[in-house]
Amino acid sequence: MFNQERLMHYQVEPSWNYFMRLRTMEEDEMERIMRLVSQSAVVIFSISRCCMCHAMKSLFCGMGVNAMVHEVDEDPKGKEMERALMRLLGNSTSLPVVFIGGKLVGSMDRVLAFHINGSLVPLLKDAGALWL
Template sequence: MDRIATLASQNAVVIFSKSSCYMCHAIKRLFYEQGASPMIYEIDEIPNGKEIEWALIRLGCNNPSVPAVFIGGKFIGSASTVMTLQINGSLKKLLKDAGALWL
């Protein structure tokens, strides 16, 4: 859990993802289209990825554990939460408040 908190706090937007996950791809694309440059950790491609996945599950990310999105060091949620924020218009404000957008 400490490792997740450390990684999540090092960038304005952090996404824990798996390279084969279509929802992860969609969420990453959404952030890029917003003008944000998220730090992406592909947990299926890094040495301690399984440990990170277990920590994400303990954090409440389950079924599936990814994508797990952090903005401003705070856990936002998975794809459904991010899409809800996008639809209701509050995602852009979160990104601006975290310093992920300059406009």
């Protein structure tokens, strides 16, 4: 016998469970991101085959900064981590994502803007990532 209320229950409940599991995974990844960020003065979340990520890593390396690079595509939970990073950024951009001194700086465009206007070097000095 067809029971409309029972059908609605089964259609709604899996979606709710899915979103709750997704939210829990994102919270776990957010904590993991914060742990990784606290381990180094400069942390770059990157994708190993991304040309923009390569350019970001080259920028910091060329400045003499020893950044900790976390390749998201090589992480078993990389997709969840990338979702959490996009949530931090407001879903407006993609990797690379840079943290300096434990604080979110942003993606490529924001880091380059800091570099062009001359505020990247002082930021790196304050974080202890650069000695000039």
